[in-house]
Amino acid sequence: MADFSLSRAIRWSALKRWDAVVGALLIVVLLLSFGTVDGFGNALNLSFLIGNTLPIALIALPMTLLVVSGEIDLSVASTAGLSGAVMGALWNQGMTIETIIPICLLLGVVCGLINGLLVTRLGLPSLAVTIGTLAAYRGIAQIVLGSDAVTDFPTQYLDFAAGRIGDTFIPYALLPFLALLAIAVVALHATPFGRSLFATGASEEAARFAGIRVKRQKLILFTVTGLMASLTGIFWALHYASARFDNATGLELSVVAAVLLGGIDFDGGKGTLGGAIAGVFLLGALQNVMSLQDVSAQSQIVVTGVLLVLSVLGPRVARQISVARAGRRAASAPVSKAPSPTP
Amino acid sequence: ATACGGTTKEDVSDDSASAATAGKADPNAELKKGLTVGFLPKQVNNPYFTSADKGGEAALKELGSSYKEVGPSSATDTSGQVSYVNTLTQQQVDAMAVSAQDPGALCTALKQAMKNDIKVVTYDSDTKADCRNAFVSQASAEDLGRTEVQLLAEQIGYKGEIAILSAAQTATNQNIWIDFMKEELKDPKYKDMKLVKVAYGNDDAQQSFQQTQGLLQEYPNLKGIISPTTVGIKAAAQYLSGSKYKGKVKLTGLGTPNDMRKYVKNGTVEGFELWDPSKLGELAARTAVALVSGQITGKEGETFTAGDMGEFTIGKDGVISLGKPTVFDAKNIDQFNF
């Protein structure tokens, strides 16, 4: 009896942690698809699935940190597009790819720094600032590359970005991503820096009064986000062997959707990276499975939307159920409950 | 070739000339039945592509094969289109007909598909030549570009300022057509006509609208606009028909009869042109089946018969051209419904 209620309690408390739910859901979807969906389980498809999801996952890493600290960056996809465009333009000029990549990464740092400075120095809301830079960076990309589509990057780079290790399902690019993921997880969940991000997100003023250097911390985050976004832009251009000014358009909404699905609270101060990454891959896997099952793109949009709504309603309903259960338990214990008619 | 031993553009100079064709064509091979051909348009739900893909579906039915359509819901979701190529590969279709959002982005995935013995036909919008077996072109770009200038010149009496309202700046086929328009304008008979501006409306109704307004404000003496995109011409026509410029500023370009019927009837537009998208789809389907059956391999000079559409010859780089576009005006527009 005791054991039974204990296991129940654990189950309920697990359900209250939405990131765990999303992780479990991801595993269920993967297992079910292996068993029932033709063409899902083979290595090639899995490598495609991972490869196509990686850009979202890459940006989701810094975005999670940013959202936990109470800010947001909607300009990430434009930064990615801008790095891709600059990469294409410089490549057309005949520069070596080995010089271009660092330049593009630096450009990402600058983009992030601009966002960060506008937010921290002027105290502007990050949502508004990054909607502005979303348009500005994309516009600059258009000015830089115009209507060109640069496709002739060196094969060894293209192969690295699009290829996989032998016949396994593991794309080469997954390995550096895993390393970055590990760094991000440690930074957010095991360092003082991560701890202070949670504090800042939950109450910026209290964090400041506790001696946390809130502005510097946010500046660092925005800069890192710019860097990761440009890395993603480079990866994107190589992965799809195409640098155009409109690369990765709209990626910011996919990232935001996935991060939200993973249980990151947009009020700041709550969430885990595990949840966010599970959210990213859950959306990726579902899209892959639905495409294989001939579910139309339109219906897939609906599914994404429903999942998002459930991601916020789910934990809430679970909480209410557990509160109601606790209430019932409490109510059955005391002696009597006086009827209370309305006046 | 570089100073610091890095890799530059020169080091990877064109290796794309190698055609993706292999084996030998057997013009007399029998057309196979029971095949599956997947259509992957730039965007599902786009009336133009729906019409094209319907043409493909009908042709495949006639040939005893089956048809399916997949595709992204946004015309700029390149990564989405790549995953759909992968999906079709996973589903082991026999051939796919693709209208590429991007000439380069689909290459890796398409090559992967061809490695898996899937024939790849592009239609409407091409990729790099080595990433597909054949390209079914809606009309030769040269024809389209030159005829649109001719159409407009007749309407404005070979005189005055003209402008172009294109789609996105990156739209490959738009740009090729525009180049041919400029080429055509060099002819002395157009000496009194002047192309003052190319504006981009990004295939968005509102933006095309405002770009049209901008053109008219910036060039008060504008006599005509060419819009070689169905969205652009429609938006421009709607704006003109509700403004004081109606009938005074001529508009032509590429549009569908259904979109433009009203503006032709109310005098905003005199004439415009387009190929029949369903024919385009049909040809893509028939090319795909011919490829799978081995009648053609995609080499220049090969010929095949596309049902009622007659005989087609494969041109340079595996391009198959549908033919000349149709001009629509008040007299003939009611005979068309697409």
Add this chain to the structure above:
Amino acid sequence: MTHPSTTGPAPVLALKDISKSFGAVRALRDVSLELFPGEVHALAGENGAGKSTLIKTLAGVHRPDAGQVLLDGAPVVFHGPGDARDAGIAVIYQEPTLFPDLSITENIFMGRQPRRALGRIDHKATHQATLALMQRLGVELDPDRPARGLSIADQQIVEIAKALSFDARVLIMDEPTAALTGSEVARLFGVVRTLREQGAAVLFISHRLEEIFQICQRVTTLRDGAWIASEPLDGMTEDDLVRRMVGRDLEELYPKQDVTPGEVALSVRRLTREGVFTDVSFDVRRGEIVGLAGLVGAGRTEVARAVFGIDRWDAGEVSVDGKALINGAPSTAMASGLALVPEDRRAQGLVMDMSIERNIGLTGLRTTVKAGLMDRGAERSRSLDWAVRLQVKYARIADTVNTLSGGNQQKVVLAKWLATGPKVLIVDEPTRGIDVGTKAEVHRLLSELAADGVAVLMISSDLPEILGMADRVLVMHEGRLTAEIQRSDATEETVMAAATGRAA
């Protein structure tokens, strides 16, 4: 258990055997209470005794788990605060509940504005009514200014005006005086007396016992959520009341130890922040408790904020142990051994959604680290250690601080800063809203810290506290330091004279 007997007039509002739990916390257990017209009724109890919970139950914010609310003898169920308001119950909550973006007028009349034809708001009448209320309370607040930026005291004034603005039959006030100065309190009591004479029933909560004796006729005492007694105040002494509340005799309220001050630990020279304070210079020595007194708005908090580095100063110098601090850098101030317990514990002192453990841990992010990573074990033992030393009442150290009562929240803030082992401790209103028992504890703590060689700067609006605890009293008036008074010379009169600018 004896329940209050009903004699004389019938109670307007009554609670019968009310119980309320929050999860495992039983905030109220079978509590009963009766409010009679023409009476001011005190509610006394330690922090966390359940006073605010009881009030929220009366106001329809909480639904009781068991028991009844009786209005004019008939059971009622309030489905929300609106129902209670409609029944003529006005409530001033412990934490001000203003709309920062709206004007004072709108704050007062929100939801009850005088109407013109077609249900439109009569802006003019509303404005007039606000002016009248301000006059009645004897304060000068511009009815049109937004509530954002109001000092806590002014916020409390607006809350009071809100409650007065409709002729309530029942007025409930949860620590309305915590942030007020003596004269404001006096004026509030004047208003309360008038209301009482007009037949209203008033429920009054305060941790300042003298106020209870000054204004109330009867008192109900709660301890740990349980009803202890309801009795007339006549003939009771403060000690009697304290005994009811804490269940034992109280140690001394101002256990100031005598110390010989050591070297100067904190030195502030000619500190100026334009428009806020000007030319402030003082020293605090090791082992000394220096009181910083002044009227609300005199600029004491601003000085503390600037010294700690939250705000930048425009001119001047601050040094700890002779080492100058960097302008506007709390982290370096902390590293030099400075600690600030801010006045607004909910917004500045605590991250309300975080656990007790992590809130205390926040100041230790530099110390509870192993190889660059958080040392969870060290963090937890540090937090637990200090939570226990300050006797914070909580269920689990991992509970979020917003489930704690106000007093216990304050203890967590103190714990958080004491855990840094500061050389200089600045406490801003350290005992605001804290019960007598805890207050004595806080005072003992400060006294011990001073004895251990910590330099303490204590900002307080509670004059007896300043007089009882400080070795030296600094007084501020309108942004300037107007007096420095030795313990032996410090009296209510000397301090108030300097605070109101009457003394040179």
Add this chain to the structure above:
Amino acid sequence: MTVLTPNEAPVAEVPKSSGTRLADRVFKMRELAILLVFLVMIGVTQAGNSEFLTEQGIKDLLLNATILVLVATGQSLVVITRNVDLSVGSTLGISAFAAGTFLQGGGNPVVAVLLAVLMGIAFGLLNGLLVSLGQVPALVVTLGTLYIIRGIDSIWVGSRQITAADLSDGFVDFGSGGISAVPWLAMIALAVLVATAYYLKHFGSGRELYALGSNPEAARLAGIPVRKRILAAYTFCGALAGLAGALYLARFGNVDSGTGNGYELTVVSAVVVGGVVFTGGSGSVYGAALGALLLTSINSVLPALGVSSVWVLAINGILLILAIAVDRIVALRVATALKKRNARHG
């Protein structure tokens, strides 16, 4: 969301009514500033291109702004309550198509507009219910419904489209007609705008929207029916998105499954430029409308000045940032000025 920090108190401690009046004027200045930027922009354009402010030119400016003004008005109401509705673009698209199909079948235009509004109300209600009853973050929920409505729209519409030929001439003419330079559509938008502003200022429930955006917990304690108000704000926002859909149909004569795609960012930009703060409780619909007018006019000004459309996007973004940055700097300056003034008085 904590991502948006409200402006710091523009007034300092000492309550001097002169200071307050100044602060009050500053808030109004917020709107005046946008108006000024707008006028300067128009003036410069007119100087560079005398065709710009012809009757047709003015009419075009007004028409371009109409739809965004309507949606931004609805959106500000929601933002004032500290929420957001990202699904407006999807709602606009689906309502426009619904009205179009009805008109295609020969329906009465007035009924068609009502139909679009009803459709908008339905989706507004859905959003409002999810946000207020579920008490879940509006950003996530409406991002979800953005996808859901868009998906339903695409499935329903498929590759169909409504073209001008499907609509009655009267309806299409109404979309571009008007009294000299003032189009009918702009008059509708203006009427809605003025009515909404009046309601927000002079009715209790309007003020309560500000109150609950300013401090939701306090609103609950003040007995304001928070859920009901939020529901109403969303419903109104949906209704205006629906109405905007119908006007879109009249204006552009063309609707397909992509109509309104990505519109949410434009609307949010307009609202932000217009000074409606995302943390709720402040801002006005006039500001939002001016923001909308400014944003749409930039898109007319640049082509009229002959700026290549390559530059438009970048300029748009930079202007948006400038607008909020200048706003912020002015607010900070005024706050310090007030502080110093108070100090001297004190």
